[in-house]
Amino acid sequence: MIQKKVCMLGGFAVGxxxxxxxxxxxxxxxxxxxxxxxxxxxxxxxxxxRETMLMxxxxxxxxxxxxxxxxxxxxxxxxxxxxxxxxxxTLEVARQLHDKAREIAGDVPFVVVLNKADxxxxxxxxxxxxxxxVEQGWRVVKTSAKTGEGxxxxxxxxxxxxxxxxxxxxxxL
Amino acid sequence: MTDTLFGHLFRALDLAIVERLSxxxxxxLTPAPxxxxxxxxxxxxxxxxxxxxxxxxxxxxxxQARAAxxxxxxxxxxxxxAAPVGDxxxxxxxxxxxxxxxxxxxxxxxxxVADARPMLQKARERMLExxxxxxxxxxxxxxxxxxxxxxxxxxxAALPADQQALVTALYEANERLRDALGRLPAPPVxxxx
Numbered sequence: 001m002i003q004k005k006v007c008m009l010g011g012f013a014v015g016x017x018x019x020x021x022x023x024x025x026x027x028x029x030x031x032x033x034x035x036x037x038x039x040x041x042x043x044x045x046x047x048x049x050r051e052t053m054l055m056x057x058x059x060x061x062x063x064x065x066x067x068x069x070x071x072x073x074x075x076x077x078x079x080x081x082x083x084x085x086x087x088x089x090t091l092e093v094a095r096q097l098h099d100k101a102r103e104i105a106g107d108v109p110f111v112v113v114l115n116k117a118d119x120x121x122x123x124x125x126x127x128x129x130x131x132x133x134v135e136q137g138w139r140v141v142k143t144s145a146k147t148g149e150g151x152x153x154x155x156x157x158x159x160x161x162x163x164x165x166x167x168x169x170x171x172x173l
Numbered sequence: 174m175t176d177t178l179f180g181h182l183f184r185a186l187d188l189a190i191v192e193r194l195s196x197x198x199x200x201x202l203t204p205a206p207x208x209x210x211x212x213x214x215x216x217x218x219x220x221x222x223x224x225x226x227x228x229x230x231x232x233x234x235x236x237q238a239r240a241a242x243x244x245x246x247x248x249x250x251x252x253x254x255a256a257p258v259g260d261x262x263x264x265x266x267x268x269x270x271x272x273x274x275x276x277x278x279x280x281x282x283x284x285x286v287a288d289a290r291p292m293l294q295k296a297r298e299r300m301l302e303x304x305x306x307x308x309x310x311x312x313x314x315x316x317x318x319x320x321x322x323x324x325x326x327x328x329x330a331a332l333p334a335d336q337q338a339l340v341t342a343l344y345e346a347n348e349r350l351r352d353a354l355g356r357l358p359a360p361p362v363x364x365x366x
Contacts, residue, residue, distance in 0.1 A: 036255065036288075
């Protein structure tokens, strides 16, 4: 079976761990538990008629206290760039992480995940910002780890993109 | 005697030493801490197992540990990794080293001051509260501007002296409020555009 390393990248408290918990275990907790270190989960995804084992690296949120390390990103085949739709500043953190990811892993596929779609009334990312991302050619998916909206779609979109992308240097070995 | 002593010592430190074998399995060289027992179903030292399944991070550690496992390699630590064991999520660190040609991994559970989770949890909760406060302060700006305009139009109006004094008092109070609002941090939205 094909195996792909996928990293969850984003600022703190954007919902990376909740998205993984929803996707892998179909669970959600309202309580915010800050991630320290890296947590790795596995899930088999069927996309384009092929089964792919995703090794999902849930990496702590980048902030003043913890910085994402290059060693954590090496060998990844793709990443989800998670943004909290209710905190516009997390979009800037996501952009910084995107630059870092490209520097380390090269031009691997990624999907921008605008999370917390269930909190529409507190949304700070307007349609203009949304379409700017789309115009850049970025794949953007709105999700809610709480309701499950868009979560499978985000991971499947990334999986398809990874399967159709040229192999990374690690995969080519 | 020494084995017993070291057995107790390893248990007390909540760490285990495993050897990476040429067939890809791990051999336990110390008694298994409780959190490692399930991975090594036969808990006693000497058990061999493929623990990558229980601890997926080891696959990456093994990949990265090659340099440390060379005969001239120096010990290298990896992690921390969050690993669910039962109902608990443990924080683990792996250190790879070569001892007399044997490729070893020290797996230790980070606890107490080494476990930064409670501290970071509090720090991030405070940061979220701070962001929320800034957002609330920002929400005060539009009504403050409306009050400015109203006071300005009242000051421009030809009012009786007693009402004019009231407007002046309102103006001064509002100036103090504007000054306080101006000294608070700008909302992150505008700060980072």
